[in-house]
Amino acid sequence: MAKIIISLxxxxxxxxxxxxxxxxxxxxxxxxxxxxxxxxxxxxxxxYGSTRRVHDAMSxxxxxxxxxxxxxxxxxxxxxxxxxxxxxxELEYYLNIYLEQYDVKKRIxxxxx
Amino acid sequence: xxxxxLKATLRQFQLLYLGSMGLLFLVLAFFVYTIEKEQLIAKEMxxxxxxxxxxxxxxxxxxxxxxxxxxxxTKEYAIALYDxxxxxxxxxxxxxxxxxxxxxxxxxxxxxxxxxxxxFLGVANVIIAKKIDSVTIIQHLAALLIPxxxxxxxxxxxxxxxAFKPAQKAFDTIDTFIQHATHDLNTPIAAILSNxxxxxxxxxxxxxxxxxxxxxxxxxxxxxxYDDLVYLNFQTKTHVVKPEPIDQLIQEQxxxxxxxxxxxxxxxxxxxxxxxxxxxxxxxQRLINNLxxxxxxxxxxxGWITLTLTDEYLSIKxxxxxxxxxxxxxxxxxxxxxxxxxxxxxxxxxxVVRVCKVYGLTLTIDSEKNQGSExxxxxxxxxxx
Numbered sequence: 001m002a003k004i005i006i007s008l009x010x011x012x013x014x015x016x017x018x019x020x021x022x023x024x025x026x027x028x029x030x031x032x033x034x035x036x037x038x039x040x041x042x043x044x045x046x047x048y049g050s051t052r053r054v055h056d057a058m059s060x061x062x063x064x065x066x067x068x069x070x071x072x073x074x075x076x077x078x079x080x081x082x083x084x085x086x087x088x089x090e091l092e093y094y095l096n097i098y099l100e101q102y103d104v105k106k107r108i109x110x111x112x113x
Numbered sequence: 114x115x116x117x118x119l120k121a122t123l124r125q126f127q128l129l130y131l132g133s134m135g136l137l138f139l140v141l142a143f144f145v146y147t148i149e150k151e152q153l154i155a156k157e158m159x160x161x162x163x164x165x166x167x168x169x170x171x172x173x174x175x176x177x178x179x180x181x182x183x184x185x186x187t188k189e190y191a192i193a194l195y196d197x198x199x200x201x202x203x204x205x206x207x208x209x210x211x212x213x214x215x216x217x218x219x220x221x222x223x224x225x226x227x228x229x230x231x232x233f234l235g236v237a238n239v240i241i242a243k244k245i246d247s248v249t250i251i252q253h254l255a256a257l258l259i260p261x262x263x264x265x266x267x268x269x270x271x272x273x274x275x276a277f278k279p280a281q282k283a284f285d286t287i288d289t290f291i292q293h294a295t296h297d298l299n300t301p302i303a304a305i306l307s308n309x310x311x312x313x314x315x316x317x318x319x320x321x322x323x324x325x326x327x328x329x330x331x332x333x334x335x336x337x338x339y340d341d342l343v344y345l346n347f348q349t350k351t352h353v354v355k356p357e358p359i360d361q362l363i364q365e366q367x368x369x370x371x372x373x374x375x376x377x378x379x380x381x382x383x384x385x386x387x388x389x390x391x392x393x394x395x396x397x398q399r400l401i402n403n404l405x406x407x408x409x410x411x412x413x414x415x416g417w418i419t420l421t422l423t424d425e426y427l428s429i430k431x432x433x434x435x436x437x438x439x440x441x442x443x444x445x446x447x448x449x450x451x452x453x454x455x456x457x458x459x460x461x462x463x464x465v466v467r468v469c470k471v472y473g474l475t476l477t478i479d480s481e482k483n484q485g486s487e488x489x490x491x492x493x494x495x496x497x498x
Contacts, residue, residue: 109183111185111187
């Protein structure tokens with residue numbers, strides 16, 4: 001029983017740490033200087049049409065940022081500047097947290113009038 | 114006399130008419146149902162397209178004003194939202210979609226698949242479903258076809274009456290003719306029979322005697338036909354039911370055939386118990402006469418007939434030409450005769466069946482081609498005295 005409680009506490013701490021790390025690595029900057037994360041997510045989703053394709057498109061851009069593979073118009077990219085490249089390991093880690101946070105599947109509720 | 118025939122033909126005509134009308138109505142109902150269903154589907158499709166525009170606006174609004182819970186109003190429909198990879202985002206449908214069709218019906222539910230141009234909230238494909246209200250179509254159909262069917266039934270009934278009026282008239286004329294002819298036949302037949310019997314008694318020349326016997330046979334046959342026609346044509350005549358000695362009736366009827374039996378050299382054996390039945394002698398005479406007539410007519414030269422009478426049944430067995438299976442099935446048809454070599458109108462068995470029905474008698478025919486026949490008439494115990 002004690003082992004289970006300890007394991008749960010450990011997972012919770014890890015999760016909080018991951019969130020904290022995601023907040024520091026992504027949210028802080030995307031709240032103030034550059035387009036916010038929600039706007040970016042829905043822009044990607046509206047353009048690519050599925051979470052898997054959004055994941056692939058974001059991975060492609062963030063692993064090798066380029067004005068030509070950015071979802072934003074060139075003049076906007078020029079204004080904000082290109083994103084710095086992220087290592088594959090970090091990218092996968094933060095991207096999974098990000099996509100899960102905004103996942104529409106968990107939010108849409110279909111209701112009869 | 115022809116009333117049952119006419120009624121049967123009229124009934125057959127009406128059945129045929131109703132059958133064909135029913136078939137026509139079924140085909141008509143099928144087409145009307147198909148057209149109405151297509152119209153209903155088209156109407157539902159228009160409603161679904163209107164709802165789709167509304168849904169797109171809802172998705173757009175929710176994307177612009179993003180919140181933690183996105184509530185989509187599905188109105189009267191059940192919907193399913195899929196992304197571009199056909200992965201479900203949210204669904205109210207239990208069944209998997211048919212990705213090969215844009216519109217399909219399954220178990221009375223209309224499904225319509227739409228691909229969106231803008232993927233708001235990542236929704237690229239929408240399936241809208243609604244139960245098709247077939248009951249309304251059937252109600253429409255019934256309201257249209259049931260009164261029409263009744264009108265057609267009445268029209269058919271009137272038409273059949275009009276169509277059969279000339280036939281009824283023709284049959285009435287024939288019946289009247291037969292009734293008149295039957296009346297007029299009685300006196301000359303009786304005269305021929307009585308005079309030829311006197312002649313037979315006084316005749317000494319064997320050749321002339323033989324010729325006289327032939328006249329008697331002919332006259333007796335005519336007399337039997339006369340009796341049959343009277344029985345069939347004058348149904349209104351009251352038959353007095355009282356205890357009758359059946360063995361004596363048989364002997365009487367047998368005596369009518371003695372000349373013919375002698376002429377055909379038939380051996381007649383009788384095993385008759387004294388049996389009293391509560392019946393009409395007229396009707397039982399016709400029954401026995403017709404059965405005996407067949408046993409004599411369809412016998413072979415030097416043949417035999419055995420008559421057995423018990424408390425339970427009368428058996429008339431002969432070693433005559435017999436009947437095939439096909440002939441046995443036709444024996445009760447009016448005007449049908451075995452071959453065409455014997456005289457008669459083919460109404461004898463009809464009279465037999467009619468008498469059997471009146472008294473609840475059962476008729477059994479056991480016959481083999483070229484071997485002979487046995488006809489057994491059984492009566493209920495209630496007739497026994």
